Amino acid sequence: MQIYLVGGAVRDGLLGIRGSDRDWVVVGSTPEAMVAAGYRPVGKDFPVFLHPQTGEEYALARTERKSGHGYHGFQIYASPDVTLEEDLIRRDLTINAMAQAADGQLIDPHGGQRDLTARVLRHVSPSFAEDPVRILRLARFAARFHTFSVADDTQTLMRQMVADGEVDHLVPERVWQELARGLMEAQPSRMFEVLRACGALARLLPEVHALWGVPQRAEYHPEVDTGVHLMMVLDMAAHLQAPLTVRYACLGHDLGKATTPADVLPRHIGHEGRSAQLLKKLNDRLRIPNDCRELADVVAREHGNIHRSGELNAAAVLRLLERCDAIRKPQRFEEVLLACECDARGRLGFEDRPYPPRARLQQALRLALSVDTASVSAAAIAAGQKGPAIGQAVARAREDALSALPPGP
Template sequence: MVIPQLAFTEDKFIQGLHVFCVGGAVRDALLQSIEGDKDWVVVGASPEDMLMRGFTPVGGDFPVFLHPVTKQEYALARTERKSGRGYQGFTFYTGQEVTLAEDLHRRDFTINAMATDSQGELYDPYHGLNDLNLKLFRHVGEAFIEDPVRILRLGRFLSRFSDFNVAPETMNLCQQMVTNNEVDALVPERIWKEISRALMAEKPSRCFDFLHEIGALKRIMPLLEWNAQKALLLDKTATAGLNLSQRYALLSLDTPDIEKLSQQLRVAREQADYAKYLPQVIAGLEQLSMRRMEALTETDAVYMVEFVERMDGIRKPERLLDLIALTMSVHDIPPNLDWQKVLNTIKAVPVGDIAQQCEGDVALIKQKVKAARIQALLAI
């Protein structure tokens, strides 16, 4: 079988080498999905061969080289052997006798263990095309169980390829990784890297449903509260096209200690802040929704100003608007206010002029600024 779009011209730097496009690029070409970066493997070459051709070495544990012109990465074909616990406990061998089939055998799933040559000819020693047609994630070899990151990758893939399923024998290996404590070797940075990508996929809930089913979710995210209702709401954030910070905020909702969860995952400050403020935004909007807002009263205006100030909406209006949009998309709260207009009105109050008039009296400045913001809202 030939995949024409993966055929490539051998330039002077790779001419004479056995170069193959491998992995996700082959899978995605067969699925006719958006083409991403290509991964290249060189079979039968040595590090010296690559250096003589002008390639720049960048690999740490195993030889990877940058193309002199395109700067794409070319890795020497390799095998791997388990040498310790966790996903970093491996030693690699990159001898010139390592074959393409041996290199592909170390990969996670059969649909990721395919390659094409310069003519676009497909190499599929582990029947990945058949599993692709079956929409099935199946492990390539028994060594799958040695790398717990593959559990996270599988969860992320399930969220991205929402019509795919897991082969029963692969599911069994995933459960074994939990039972034998391999999953405990996962570090927060790697967990968050894969979880964040799953959150931005087509159906985020599938990742967490899978991790919950094999018993891994409570091991890697013990503080997370996961249930069917949250799964439904999380998928709504994907349908609505919400950003990562919004999706993470919803994921962390109802967690006993949201700030501790963010610390354990070592998420970025922005995501942690979104998660921290979301429960307060929901509570504030629920309170406002119980009021009749056709004619704004002074009591309403006071509450709105205090709400915006409490949510740090003057300094971070985009975050507040994002959290309001999130709340509206997943909760049954009527959109009875134009919050962009509310924030613009409050922000337009000339704080500097008021401060000057109060001659440095901090308490008086706060009082006058708040009163001016309330009056500004009443004048809308």
């Protein structure tokens, strides 16, 4: 039995990056021998075991053979006669196809160290084309290692995979898994650039793909192109270290601009409602988690009103807070405001500008929450009011509190 450190831990070690999960490949063993040595089996599709002390994953060296379409269309062969080199050649990218022996020796049969130095993302072998998830993974790595380029032959191969319909067989859960991880990388825009360049974006996220080439008013959007703006918004979200919920809301906030009638461009009146409608279809198709879809819906519907909230009086501000469900969910409203700030600053020349609506609406929410609703309700009941009238009394009290809100800039 020979054990090797493989994959991301080797790659990141060569890059001087700490913190990667360590994965191991075991050559020359069997499932029975692993169990006898105290390892706990966890793999469903192929033999993977957890180390009895560290809990790290140890996989038997294996080969794969394509047997159908999509991610699950593979036959797995794991046996003591599978070599380390045979295991490495089935991996996606050369920078992920290196191994390290116990004595520190690097095993690099496919030039991964060379491509790390050259900052290139390159497929290991033609078998890359057998698994469409690898397109998503490569795009995600491009977002993480955003100074890396994609090798020309790899770009050609991915375009052919899209043309052959391989990405159409991806299951929604796997698309979301990779999309979510890519959104959380250092420069999310690179993921979408790579997907767009090979044609996969149009197949997987047509609502997003449609935004490129859609003009906006230059006085508000000096970058003009809506797709370019979206990429700037996503990168601003990464810059502000926003959570996934906010980054997904940023992704979906302007989808409706792609459906603006041509005769009214570059104005996009009413795009917020259209964005919410398109977002619902996207949410359902990719089975987006509830926390992400709920925040994205609020941001899509209300980001324009939040941007203009400095013009609103106390009554209108209260209605805005209520539509955002801010009083019941103040933490989510904080994320709504962060997404709107990303939108406002994700514009050419606006990157370092302050965003006054965020602080003003935070103050507005504090004022609204400061109202002692129990006392207001008790007074209304004592005055003989019932049902909706009590709610109206609470709303008036909150509106009175919001009258202390200073006018916006």
